[in-house]
Amino acid sequence: EIVLTxxxxxxxxxxxxxxxxxCRASQSVTSTFLxxxxxxxxxxxxxLIYGASSRATGIPDKFSGSWSGTDFTLNIxxxxxxxxxxxxxxxxxxxxxxxxxxxxxVEIK
Amino acid sequence: xxxxxxxxxxxxxxxxxxxxxxxxxxxxxxxxGYYWSWIRQRPGRGLEWIGYIYNTxxxxxxxSLKSRVTISADTSKNQFSLNLSSVTAADTAVYYCARDDxxxxxxxxxxxxxxxxxxxxxx
Numbered sequence: 001e002i003v004l005t006x007x008x009x010x011x012x013x014x015x016x017x018x019x020x021x022x023c024r025a026s027q028s029v030t031s032t033f034l035x036x037x038x039x040x041x042x043x044x045x046x047x048l049i050y051g052a053s054s055r056a057t058g059i060p061d062k063f064s065g066s067w068s069g070t071d072f073t074l075n076i077x078x079x080x081x082x083x084x085x086x087x088x089x090x091x092x093x094x095x096x097x098x099x100x101x102x103x104x105x106v107e108i109k
Numbered sequence: 110x111x112x113x114x115x116x117x118x119x120x121x122x123x124x125x126x127x128x129x130x131x132x133x134x135x136x137x138x139x140x141x142g143y144y145w146s147w148i149r150q151r152p153g154r155g156l157e158w159i160g161y162i163y164n165t166x167x168x169x170x171x172x173s174l175k176s177r178v179t180i181s182a183d184t185s186k187n188q189f190s191l192n193l194s195s196v197t198a199a200d201t202a203v204y205y206c207a208r209d210d211x212x213x214x215x216x217x218x219x220x221x222x223x224x225x226x227x228x229x230x231x232x
Contacts, residue, residue, distance in 0.1 A: 035218055037156075044205055044222035045156065056220065088156055092217025097169055098146075098158035 002026055004089050004101035012109040019076040021104045023089030031067050033093045036074045039103075040085045048087075049074060076106070084108050111135040113206045113223035121200075121230050127193040131206030131223060132186070138165060139184045144209045144216035147180060147191045149202040150225070157202075161216070162189055196230045203227050 003026040013019055023034075031052035037045035047056040049065040052072055062077045076083055086105045092098035117129035131145070138145060147159040160170035165182040179192040193200060204226055207219040 033215075033217060037219075044207075044225055045219070046222075047218060047220050050215065050218040056218070090156075090217065092158075097171065098217050100156040100158070102155050 002029060002091055002099055004091060004099055006087075006089060006101035006104045008104060009102070010105045010107060012107050013079055014109045015079050015081060017079050019074075019079055019083070019106050021074040021076075021087055021089075021106070023072040023074070023101050025070040025072070025091065028070060029091050030093060031072075033091055034065075034067065034072055035090045036063075036065055037088045037090060037100075038083075038085050039088065045088060079106070081108075111208065111221045113208065113221055115204060115206050115223045115226040117204075117226060117228070119227060119229060121196055121228060122232050123197055123230055124195055127191070127196050127200060127228055127230070129191045129204055129206075129226065129228070130188050131190070132188050133208075134187070136208075137184075138182055138187055138189055142211050142213075145180075145182070145189045146207045146209075146219065148205045148207055148219075150205070151199070151202040159191065159193075159204075163216070198230050201228065201230045 005024045007022045034052040036049040039045040052067045053065040064075045066073050086103045088103045089101040112134045114132045121127045141164045144161045144163050146161040162180045170178045177194045182189040206223045208221045209216045210220040
């Protein structure tokens with residue numbers, strides 16, 4: 001079973017700063033099936049990035065994804081108030097078919 | 110514009126079966142090529158994929174829940190449903206239905222989500 005470990009658990013930053021979120025897979029995974037979601041309180045998650053680095057429809061270019069081996073990164077440049085939320089990485093394709101990381105909360109410092 | 114809306118009882122007694130429905134608008138679940146999923150989020154915790162239904166009859170479940178889960182589709186109502194049997198307090202969660210965008214092989218890129226519905230398991 002693939003386990004996705006996100007770090008840090010909480011990231012305290014100020015508006016205008018850059019956020020770097022990490023997601024490490026417990027074994028080799030296909031980057032094609034790695035995504036990132038944003039979730040705000042009381043809302044459903046929203047797909048930001050698919051295929052590790054492709055932005056979903058309507059997602060601004062301040063969100064970018066990259067990877068190296070089993071380490072995946074979501075970068076958010078120039079944080080705006082609406083970007084403070086919880087971010088989840090997700091992989092699908094292996095048992096149990098689809099898994100999420102534990103999440104990183106980006107909070108206002 | 111694809112829209113999904115969960116509905117069902119907000120309170121279920123322990124040992125009973127949790128039953129939820131996802132009503133779809135803006136798309137037909139009869140049209141093949143899409144994966145219709147259920148995901149849950151237990152209080153203060155992350156997201157857990159429950160399973161999906163594909164082409165109205167093909168299903169795949171999370172092994173951790175497989176013995177208790179059934180996902181089915183009602184094409185006449187353009188709905189798909191989740192049944193989770195023998196529930197306990199640990200099944201208390203917000204339950205979401207979701208769908209991919211139809212790109213071949215990218216069933217897990219969940220572009221469309223319902224707003225979620227809270228189900229509490231308590232006597």
